[in-house]
Amino acid sequence: MYLQVTTMASSNLKHAVIAFLAPVPSILFYLSFLNNQSHQTSSTGSLSPLWEWCYHHPLLLANALFFLNVNVLFWVISQVLSNHWMISLYWTVIPVMLVHYYRAHPLADYDWWRSIIAILMTWVWSLRMVHNYFRRENWQWSAREDWRFTNMTSQYGKHWWWASFFAIYLAQQVFLIGLCLPMYVIHSVNVPLNIWDFAAIMICISGIAIAYYADTQLYNFASKNKKLKALGEPVVVTLDEGLWRYSRHPNYFGEQLWWWGLAIFAWNLGHGWTFIGSFLNTMCLAYVTKLVEQRMLEQDYRAEAYKQYQKTTSVWIPWFKASPIGGKDKKP
Template sequence: MPDERKSDAAPIIEGLPKGRYIRGAIVASVALGLGYLATFIGADGSNPDSLFGKQAPANTLYMTVLVAFLVNWIAFIPANYLQTEKFFDLTGSITYVSCTIFSLVLGAAPVFDGDGWTFSKRSIIQSAFTIVWAVRLGTFLFARIKKDSKDKRFDEIKINPPRFFAVWTIQGTWVTLTALSVFVVNSYGKSYDEKDLGVTDYVGYAIWLVGFAIEVVSDKQKGWFAANPANKGKWIDEGLWFYSRHPNYFGEITLWLGQFIAASATFTNAQWGCAISPVFVYCLLMFLSGVPMLESRGLEKWGDDPQYLLYLKNTSVLVILPKGKATNVETPLVLSGDDKV
């Protein structure tokens, strides 16, 4: 069975309300509103003045978020014309990379104060982390869609332009909320440049590295398991998957927590609202798009298998823990699509 790992924004489409124009417009409007609200928090409550006015860092942040939506809206045009979802996951990764580079360069540009280009160390480090993560995941997901040729979740969505447009808009919001801490650090790079890297930064970097390693290893182990014909029709319970039913999601949540912690070394006032980033990733994967969807599919396939039920009882749903330390013994969540062959 093919690998069913999806991008983090894409699964939201399964919960979109049905309808043609009005509901699609409402969903898109809410997504835009959330993006603006998150940016207002990250800008410490500052609204942009002129393009290069006294609120230049805030302007950079607002323009970065605008880029996040523009990239997805532009990609929507050919996708809607061709009625294809093949570019969706790849566009998500391109959005991360584009916005990260845009905010990094514009935040360090001499046009704001004439002092010359000034890149802060933390901006460069956190941008590099984001780009590495986005490129790896983007190529991973694009290879999957090329192999599988389609994503069945889009079958009803892509033939309805308003709902399809809403999905691309949601992806812009997803990028904004997830990488908000990084965009803030980049946008305010000059003012942060005088603050040396400290314990908080290094703790955040260490957490990111651990999370990234867990995500990469989990995906590799799942790929190796799926490639073995002897494992056809089985759930994966080897490697990190022996200790967690969704170690790849645990890795992703962990790495974004690390980004927030590292960035928090420079936060003031409302910027602490950037804590929405790791909280958003956790809530989305645990309660909306990731774990619930995959667990229910697993129950449908292996719910009558005593060995599978034992695996559920003894294996943590998310955090990598020793056997028997599962946090959901009484109400087991079930493995599925993302975690099976």
Template sequence: MLWTLFYIDLAIMFLAWLFATFNGRAGIVDVAWSACISVNILLCAWFFDSAPESLRIFLAVLSSAWFVRLSWHLARRYLSESEEDTRYANMRRAMGRFQHIGFLLFFIFQTGLAILFSYPMYALLNTDASMWQAWLPMTMIVAAVIMLIAFVGEVLADQQLYRFKQRLENRGRTMDQGLWAYSRHPNYFFEWLHWFAYPIIGLAAGLYVLWIYPILMFLFLYYITGIPFSEQQALKHRGENYRDYQRRTSMFIPWKPKTKS
């Protein structure tokens, strides 16, 4: 089944690469990545009929909703921007005349990441009903609360930032209102929080390996793809305005902001 999912995701990514090749904007890869995961979840929930039905419905609704919403948000951001995302513009310049094959390999790599981050849902749904303890409903309730908090938090953070950027008078200013007053990256924090839901559910079947996913997501967000690049770009474009924000505001975990000096 994992290979089947890989080939489906590869087809989605290939179509996204063709789209990016013709319009010169590779940011569509982010939309395709989250769409791949939502497709993977729905297919697993449909075909793995040996898993508890309650769990199949739970993940098909709550987990896929997370990634569908993320795809929609990324697509909206992609369509609202006239220029290519700085990350991919830098990659395009670095690859030069090899950019088309370079981006093809990058999109294929993202297919692998989509499978990697689909594995928790795959593992849960591929576990036979006889393997689950009677207290599975309890872990699902805890997971549902985590997912709900993460969903509301991320939607609120994304909407606050989107509305802030839409106002012309905010050009060159740093968003430091709402949830962004308590964390410089509340969207990343709630993204990380979401990934605790799967290992908590997995406790009822001894799937302790899933605890690696909150750690993995933290490493990706905090050290690799998320915060470092965002901070670098913010300092480049907003300078001292953003440095002041850094001094006052927690980087990741929401916390009471410091008083302006």
């Protein structure tokens, strides 16, 4: 038993070190760019070709760093570890890195208050996500990889080693860079705060709060069932309390509110085209919702109860319970 605990602790430490070291190349490169840009501009008034390109193309630089450090390096690490756990963790961290990247870039031009508010909210969102990740994984690094990746492993078979680069890592670049485009806009347009900014703030904060409480209720439900199962007692087959009484996926609803709230910031600054990131995320969550519900229906012990739950409960947007035979049940 002692040997098993020691081995787990050693593995946990190893994966923690890997996770902390993984983004170092892009961080060091960006800091080197900022340092050289400041030094060369002040001393000679011009930049070397590399730093000149980095200076004039902040979005392309962000994509280049993401491609090399996340897509390529994280993928190589996943091949060595035979596990794609790290990208799930870094989904919660990369937006924080991007918002600071956009603010620190020499071409950044922004309203100080809007920038600080966006950064603080992004940190709160990230801390909630990180906390939920480790709570779900029993406070371990690399406890398991996303079940969707595990399913794809069996689907792609011997081709998974290369297909995973496109299905997991390149796809994450499209989603994360796209979702974080409003952070770039916030640090590219310098106009004072207005009423739409406050509307965006309220939507973002509401999204974070809803997702937090939904995930906490789901965690408590799973923990309770784990204890019941250990005692040999019947488990509760469906979570139908709290926010989950009014929505089958309130955590997904809260997450979408957060990203759509950020998109409102960009729309208010004249860049409504950045809604594309939130739209793609919503489409992705629609697909994930379908996969999750199929998984529920494949579990014989809860299939019938979940079918009933589907008939009476809204998919995403919290709403009153519906009667299985029509109408609305407005009882809380």
